Amino acid sequence: MTLYLSRIRLSRSPSAQALSGLLSPPASGPRRSAHHKLLWAAFADGPDRRRDFLWREDHDGDFLTLSERPPQPMDLFEPHQVKDFAPALASGALLDFTLRANATRMKRGGKRVDVVMDALYGLPKGARAAERMIVAGREGKAWLERQGETAGFEVIRAEADDYATEVLPGYRGPRKGQPQFGIVDLSGRIEIGDPAAFLGQLARGFGRAKAFGCGLMLIRRAS
Numbered sequence: 001m002t003l004y005l006s007r008i009r010l011s012r013s014p015s016a017q018a019l020s021g022l023l024s025p026p027a028s029g030p031r032r033s034a035h036h037k038l039l040w041a042a043f044a045d046g047p048d049r050r051r052d053f054l055w056r057e058d059h060d061g062d063f064l065t066l067s068e069r070p071p072q073p074m075d076l077f078e079p080h081q082v083k084d085f086a087p088a089l090a091s092g093a094l095l096d097f098t099l100r101a102n103a104t105r106m107k108r109g110g111k112r113v114d115v116v117m118d119a120l121y122g123l124p125k126g127a128r129a130a131e132r133m134i135v136a137g138r139e140g141k142a143w144l145e146r147q148g149e150t151a152g153f154e155v156i157r158a159e160a161d162d163y164a165t166e167v168l169p170g171y172r173g174p175r176k177g178q179p180q181f182g183i184v185d186l187s188g189r190i191e192i193g194d195p196a197a198f199l200g201q202l203a204r205g206f207g208r209a210k211a212f213g214c215g216l217m218l219i220r221r222a223s
Contacts, residue, residue, distance in 0.1 A: 003203055004070045005085040008042060009078040010061035016076050023076070024061055029167050032212040039063060042071035042080075054205045054216040056100050066203065066216055087219070089195040094156070094222035098187045102209035103143040114182035115139040116163055136163035140184045144206075151201035152194030161185040166212070181209050189222055 010016060010023060023038055025031045039055050043065075053067035065071065070082045089095075103115045116136045120128050123135075137160040145155045162185040192198050205215030 002068070003085040004065075004067050004082050006065045006067065006071050006083075007058070007081040008039065008063045008065060008071060010038075011076055011078055013075075019076075020061075028164070032166065035063070035213065036211050038076070039065065039071075042074060042077065043067060043069065045072065051211065054210060056213045056216045064216065064218065068203075087199070089192050089199065091193055091195060093192040093195070094189060095153075095192065095219045096187075096189050096222050097217050097219050098161075098185070099144070099206060099217045100183060100185050100214050101140075101143075101207035102181050102212075102214045103140055103184055103207050105143065105146075114165075114180075115143045116184055117165065117180070117182045132163060133160055136160035136184050140186050141188075144186060147201070147206055148190065150197070151206075152197030153190040153192050156189040156191055158186050158188035161187055181212075183209070183214060 010020075016023070023034060025034055035055075035057060039053070040051070043049070043051070043053050052069065053065050053071075055063055055065045058064050066085060071077075071080050073080065104112050105115055105118075106112055107118075116139045119135045119139050120132065123131055137158075140160045140163075141155060141158040144158050148154055163182065165180045165182050167180055202217055202219070206217055207215050209215070
């Protein structure tokens, strides 16, 4: 399967910049929802098209995507930078990675929880802020190790660079009980054991909330 790694940038034209408040709102929840719709415009070629791309915001108005089809040119974007993505990997290869993920697991009773949020809830409220990044690093690494068991890699090291929670885009209602999901930024090094399994999962993405900019693992050979 051919994949494409693309850099997509919002146009700097006056007409596109005039819409910047709609295309890239300052609040994080509406921003993710708007960006999802915006990037869909570059890939959806028909009403029945299912999402077959992963994305993440790299910088303000600057996105990276991994897709089965190259993005379509549009006036809202600068010319896309597209390259084939077909890394030749062998067992034992070491890769440095970055990953923005919604890391979840199933608890007894069939309830799905965010691994970091769930661990933080087990601490006294007064201790959560101080322990937030420590917990994010520990739980994020453990979650990634579980991913590697079926995705053909072993975690050599993994750190949490950031952790945030978002209200589910589109939610309207009281703050108490509002649906949230966690986003952890991980980076580190992995060792490939099964290249085919790893590349297959890389194309599908890791974790959930892929519509909102999670799941795309960026890799490069370890130096």
